[in-house]
Amino acid sequence: MRHIISILLENEPGALSRVVGLFSQRNYNIESLTVAPTEDRTLSRLTITTIGDDRKIEQITKHLNKLIDVVKLVDLTEGSHIERELMLVKVKATGAQRAEIKRTTDIFRGQIVDVTSTVYSIQLTGTSDKLDSFLDAIGNSSVLEVARTGVTGISRGDKVLSL
């Protein structure tokens, strides 16, 4: 099963490599990874999506917790949560296609953020599934370039991941 693990990490040199290294060292899988400092500059928040059965996920969270630079973590998929990914996609847009792509972008509540006579650059946020569906709808042949951030997330309700 797919899990989203959110980690508060000391914002120290080398801290990220310890997390990433742990995954390769123990043969765990990283589907996506996002990281940036939080409102407290001494902490980074890292979001990892990974796939594994309960036993594997338990080992992953235990080993992450053992890393000295990991301050706190939560498996967001254990409770109800919000997840988002941002995608920038450049598509061929000429002739009749231009209107069609604009319509599809609107349906997916995306925005065209850059325009040339032959190309649209589109920004889209949502779950990973939604981004996949958008790419399917546009069609492979017109997609020129895709840049995705990977998943980030936060739990619903009062639950907070903080110190």
Add this chain to the structure above:
Amino acid sequence: MELLSGGEMLIRALHDEGVELLFGYPGGAALHIYDAIFNQDKVEHILVRHEQAATHAADGYARATGKPGVVLVTSGPGATNAITGIATAFMDSIPMVVISGQVDSSLIGSDAFQETDMVGISRPIVKHSFMVQNAEDIPAIVKKAFYIATTGRPGPVVIDVPKDVTDPARKFEYRYPETVKMRSYSVPAKGHTGQIKKAVEILLSAKRPIIYAGGGVIQGNASDLLTQLARSLGYPVTNTLMGLGAFPAPDQQFLGMLGMHGTYEANMAMHFSDVVLGIGVRFDDRVTNAVSKFCPGAKILHVDIDPASISKTVAADVPIVGSVTSVLEEMLDLIKQSETQIDKKSIDMWWQQIEGWRAKDCLKVIPAGNDVIKPQQAVQAVYKATKGEAYVSSDVGQHQMFAAQYYHFNKPRRWINSGGLGTMGFGFPAAFGVQLAFPDAISVCITGEGSIQMCIQELATCLQYGLPVKIICLNNQSLGMVRQWQDMQYGGRYSHSTYAESLPDFVKLVEAYGHVGIRITKLSELDQKMEEAFALKNRLVFVDVMVDPSEHVYPMAIKGGSMKDMYLSKTERT
């Protein structure tokens, strides 16, 4: 307040941390630090002949004393040579602090002379590591390093120190912190009382219980508590390779070591048990054999300080995370208070069954005849000559298993071996690390002619510091354990496991290093010559014992089977 350079601060901080001995080897990037060592007399530095030996010696010192071992090496090759020893300590959870020199901060990343990314290379085999950015941070980093290395599940910590940080011309105010505060590191202290209660009730109602204790009991200084618990319950005890000495071997309740080369009775009792109390163990693959067939009828109670050890390979029915000392103390109290009575009748029947297995006498040595020495007999001779009181280190292979099976450890911290990583070359440096910690004790290295050649240069270190280690080389003129597997699984095709024609004359070799060499070739001379070797109290003696090269280690687990599936000899299996 005193003004000190980075190099001086480092050494002063070690002293303030209580470090007496430092094992190391100098080189360019570490020279400022070495100059700081020269100008003081509080921390003694032991010069080894290879950085790998520095880490093993510090490791042996740590295992025997319980104090952290400390290592100082230079950058580049100095650092990479230390890697094997760091990995060895990591796998066996040994507290160690390794200080490595690094090139100037301004040169890092430029492929400078003797530059290597030590923090990167060591990352998967350390508990934590630090790269010093500013000299002022040194006292706090040293304090944290020792705190991390020695608390919780212990392990090695690397401090990488760029040369400019230790510049003698730049002085800073020095103050050693008294306490450490780390928001991201906490040590599990007591176990969960509810869980401990649950475990105690299961334990007291058991019909076929067994206590399976490992290196964690030794690391956690809980041998006395374990012994109390075992005696109060009257249950059988088995130790892992790492746990030998955690429970006194001569005790009737002791079934010997378990696992791949464990005793018949220990492995059978594990397999047929209904409750397994695992304390400070990690259900290693060398213990469990096929996990799917492991102890089919048993409830697993697992006590460990590392939550990641619990349910890693074998799912625990009652997991207890906590220090073994606190958990065992609480268990002892709860046993006294509990109204549940031990099922005496069932336990008596269980012991009868165990005694039946023990009667098989699986470690009986069948003499080879023709005055040929069996390797087991050599270990028995060492046991006799040292009256069971020695610190025994070993390397890796058949001799290691024979030492574990035939030297009966009745105290913790006496058996010093690389269980997890299985590092050949570990034994001899570890033995002189032990000797430095306990100058009056007998420190023996039981080794083979293969392993000893992996760190034999340390004969020079032992001469320099007058370390009277006794090296007992079970010389079977081949890589015995490799050869055994080749006998059993590869149709006797000895691919690169024999080298009889090119072995050195060890007696002459050690004499060239200024030590004493004794060769024993006949069984009839074994005991007497062994006594002679140990009588030379102030000399390093290398005893080259020519043993039967065809001998195998038994019992031996049958791969893919359960714990009850063992070869008992070349012709007999369960």
